[in-house]
Amino acid sequence: MAAAIELADRDGVDAISMRKLAQHLGVEAMSLYTHVRNKSDLLSGMTEAVISQIPISIDDADWKTSLRQMALAARSIILRHPWVPTTVEMQAAPGPAMLTYANAVIGILREGGFSVAQAHHALHILGSRVLGFTRDLFDDSGDLDPETAAGLARELGASHPYAVEMALAVTHGGALGRCDDDAEFEFALDFILDGLARLQSS
Amino acid sequence: MAAAIELADRDGVDAISMRKLAQHLGVEAMSLYTHVRNKSDLLSGMTEAVISQIPISIDDADWKTSLRQMALAARSIILRHPWVPTTVEMQAAPGPAMLTYANAVIGILREGGFSVAQAHHALHILGSRVLGFTRDLFDDSGDLDPETAAGLARELGASHPYAVEMALAVTHGGALGRCDDDAEFEFALDFILDGLARLQSS
DNA sequence: ACCTGAACACCGTTCAAGT
DNA sequence: ACCTGAACACCGTTCAAGT
Numbered sequence: 331m332a333a334a335i336e337l338a339d340r341d342g343v344d345a346i347s348m349r350k351l352a353q354h355l356g357v358e359a360m361s362l363y364t365h366v367r368n369k370s371d372l373l374s375g376m377t378e379a380v381i382s383q384i385p386i387s388i389d390d391a392d393w394k395t396s397l398r399q400m401a402l403a404a405r406s407i408i409l410r411h412p413w414v415p416t417t418v419e420m421q422a423a424p425g426p427a428m429l430t431y432a433n434a435v436i437g438i439l440r441e442g443g444f445s446v447a448q449a450h451h452a453l454h455i456l457g458s459r460v461l462g463f464t465r466d467l468f469d470d471s472g473d474l475d476p477e478t479a480a481g482l483a484r485e486l487g488a489s490h491p492y493a494v495e496m497a498l499a500v501t502h503g504g505a506l507g508r509c510d511d512d513a514e515f516e517f518a519l520d521f522i523l524d525g526l527a528r529l530q531s532s
Numbered sequence: 533m534a535a536a537i538e539l540a541d542r543d544g545v546d547a548i549s550m551r552k553l554a555q556h557l558g559v560e561a562m563s564l565y566t567h568v569r570n571k572s573d574l575l576s577g578m579t580e581a582v583i584s585q586i587p588i589s590i591d592d593a594d595w596k597t598s599l600r601q602m603a604l605a606a607r608s609i610i611l612r613h614p615w616v617p618t619t620v621e622m623q624a625a626p627g628p629a630m631l632t633y634a635n636a637v638i639g640i641l642r643e644g645g646f647s648v649a650q651a652h653h654a655l656h657i658l659g660s661r662v663l664g665f666t667r668d669l670f671d672d673s674g675d676l677d678p679e680t681a682a683g684l685a686r687e688l689g690a691s692h693p694y695a696v697e698m699a700l701a702v703t704h705g706g707a708l709g710r711c712d713d714d715a716e717f718e719f720a721l722d723f724i725l726d727g728l729a730r731l732q733s734s
Numbered sequence: 735a736c737c738t739g740a741a742c743a744c745c746g747t748t749c750a751a752g753t
Numbered sequence: 754a755c756c757t758g759a760a761c762a763c764c765g766t767t768c769a770a771g772t
Contacts, residue, residue, distance in 0.1 A: 490635035
């Protein structure tokens, strides 16, 4: 399992095949089937192993800081295993580690005074952000060299002025510095947590 | 392209292979390579074809109703092609249709009075929700028959009380009716749009 | 320009066989 | 209990050949 995680971290999850993993372990491909039912079983095992590393916040802080702590902790762990979002989405049913994590999140909300219905809404709103990741529509932390960026701007400026304006502002530090994914994640997280506080008290 | 979309709608995107698609078209697999560079080119073509169907709202309503309209329209189209979220995430670079869509969203925000920085934040917060989909952590619109549900509750109730409480409330209409994905999506969307309005005026 | 067929280097998985 | 090797039914893609 550890070997598979290491291999996925290095080469990406697409590079994981029974044959390659076996080779990585100095063994024949079919030997893996004694330890794992099939490939999807392997992938859930890897996913569960990572999820179970996310610390569940136990201290009795208020729900907002607890949730914030957990989401940021989750993010820092998942950043080290960038393939996890993919494998999480591939799973049909959540494993025990995932269930424990979800139970902790719901528990924080319920103990914080959310009704079941409110907590349910909150889960839908937080979506995968409680797990520390957001599938961005596209990478805007781009590193284009200035000349190709200028070329693109000239080509697309007429048809997509707003997109180009933002891309330019974000990539080479115009008004905004280059897009800071960490800061952007925290901003979105706090935006949601503040909204949930308002939802609860309304 | 249309044939590929039809096949993916019917059998899922995993069932799409050059060989199967060719067979579906009554042709040999290698013939496809005259119309498409490779498989990933095929998948982006399919994705782009669907994205380009999403109507860009042109009427001069305020930004909130415009964005709401677009997100709901996007959702209704993507619901008919459930594989699109997957293929969107697989793409390295956004195609023209995706760019046009993003430009429209940013344009609505900018014309609605958002600064570039605010619009940038808004994009990160909306995430894939502007495209009408959210990857839920897990399906909670489950349809378990009552007895296995009761069994699960007994088994997990001790270790995961909060998760079980919510699952029971959501699945067989306790306090909440069974989880209505449409309503839940609209709720989350409005939650975000209201928050963005507050962000803008602060 | 479009289609074909054979071929190559991969997959996941089974099964019978070994220790 | 754990590992192996051959085999099967698949992949995406190349290349030379046809019309």
